[in-house]
Amino acid sequence: GNSVTQMEGPVTLSEEAFLTINCTYTATGYPSLFWYVQYPGEGLQLLLKATKADDKGSNKGFEATYRKETTSFHLEKGSVQVSDSAVYFCALRGSGAGSYQLTFGKGTKLSVIP
Amino acid sequence: KAGVTQTPRYLIKTRGQQVTLSCSPISGHRSVSWYQQTPGQGLQFLFEYFSETQRNKGNFPGRFSGRQFSNSRSEMNVSTLELGDSALYLCASSLAEGGGYTDTQYFGPGTRLTVL
Numbered sequence: 001g002n003s004v005t006q007m008e009g010p011v012t013l014s015e016e017a018f019l020t021i022n023c024t025y026t027a028t029g030y031p032s033l034f035w036y037v038q039y040p041g042e043g044l045q046l047l048l049k050a051t052k053a054d055d056k057g058s059n060k061g062f063e064a065t066y067r068k069e070t071t072s073f074h075l076e077k078g079s080v081q082v083s084d085s086a087v088y089f090c091a092l093r094g095s096g097a098g099s100y101q102l103t104f105g106k107g108t109k110l111s112v113i114p
Numbered sequence: 115k116a117g118v119t120q121t122p123r124y125l126i127k128t129r130g131q132q133v134t135l136s137c138s139p140i141s142g143h144r145s146v147s148w149y150q151q152t153p154g155q156g157l158q159f160l161f162e163y164f165s166e167t168q169r170n171k172g173n174f175p176g177r178f179s180g181r182q183f184s185n186s187r188s189e190m191n192v193s194t195l196e197l198g199d200s201a202l203y204l205c206a207s208s209l210a211e212g213g214g215y216t217d218t219q220y221f222g223p224g225t226r227l228t229v230l
Binding site for chain 1: 118147149156157159162169170172204206216217218219220221222223224
């Protein structure tokens with residue numbers, strides 16, 4: 001079946017530091033890949049997505065590139081802010097019938113200190 | 115456009131009771147999915163409904179059930195509650211056009227269920 005593996009953290013960074021959260025996946029076919037963010041007490045918000053190989057998703061300074069050869073979708077940001085403190089989830093959505101549900105990684109908690 | 119709404123936001127129940135959670139999708143969205151989030155198991159898929167039909171189901175016992183109405187609103191029911199059912203239950207909606215796997219799922223704020 002489909003699976004997602006991401007670094008679990010927690011990750012603590014100083015403001016303006018560079019962020020990388022690794023995510024790799026296992027899936028048949030051509031899944032779509034997503035990063036969601038969850039702030040305390042809230043649901044999930046879509047951060048970015050990519051639906052085919054070599055696509056780059058970007059939003060609010062975050063970027064991730066769909067690498068089919070390495071089955072990866074690492075999240076990066078050049079300069080984090082305190083407001084980026086949250087839990088980040090990597091997820092995939094399968095392309096086969098009956099596998100359209102999101103499969104999530106365990107989540108990475110990011111804390112950014114001033 | 116209003117987002118996904120879930121009611122109630124918080125619930126406290128005792129073991130053996132049953133509970134019904136409600137989800138209203140984004141206007142125009144035809145697919146509704148439900149997920150359970152716990153600290154131990156993370157985010158797990160419960161089921162997906164599309165046009166009032168269950169299209170996919172996760173690996174949960176039959177105590178967990180759901181339905182979708184003609185206006186795309188969805189409910190999920192958990193019968194004979196157990197302590198382990200304490201979790202955040204998240205509903206997500208998507209347009210579900212063209213097969214759906216490239217669609218984005220938009221999440222509601224969740225219902226926090228506590229079973230005592």
